[in-house]
Amino acid sequence: STQWIKAVARDEVPEDDVIAVQAGGREIALYGVDGEVYATANLCTHGNARLCDGFLMGHEIECPLHQGRFDVRDGRALCSPLRENIATYPVRIEDGVVFVAL
Numbered sequence: 001s002t003q004w005i006k007a008v009a010r011d012e013v014p015e016d017d018v019i020a021v022q023a024g025g026r027e028i029a030l031y032g033v034d035g036e037v038y039a040t041a042n043l044c045t046h047g048n049a050r051l052c053d054g055f056l057m058g059h060e061i062e063c064p065l066h067q068g069r070f071d072v073r074d075g076r077a078l079c080s081p082l083r084e085n086i087a088t089y090p091v092r093i094e095d096g097v098v099f100v101a102l
């Protein structure tokens, strides 16, 4: 069954930017895009880089190490050198708190 984990206060997720949070023993990247919050794994699928250190452009997060890009909405790898999509997590906002389903 789905387990909703409290991640962070909604107002701590920056608009047009990314932060990393710990939730359920995992490191998750949270993105603020157009008033929505999206969640992915924070570790790039290509190498040892954290997406929270990357650059968010619209719905695309660019990895800081080799500039691979993922769509934060569905985790799709959009360009080389990425070959694997990244895990995404459902997000729910309740009482000003962001929950992620792990």
Ligand code: FES
Residues within 6 Å of the ligand: 044, 045, 046, 047, 048, 049, 063, 064, 065, 066, 067, 068, 081, 082
């Ligand atoms: Fe992210 Fe290489 S580690 S693109």
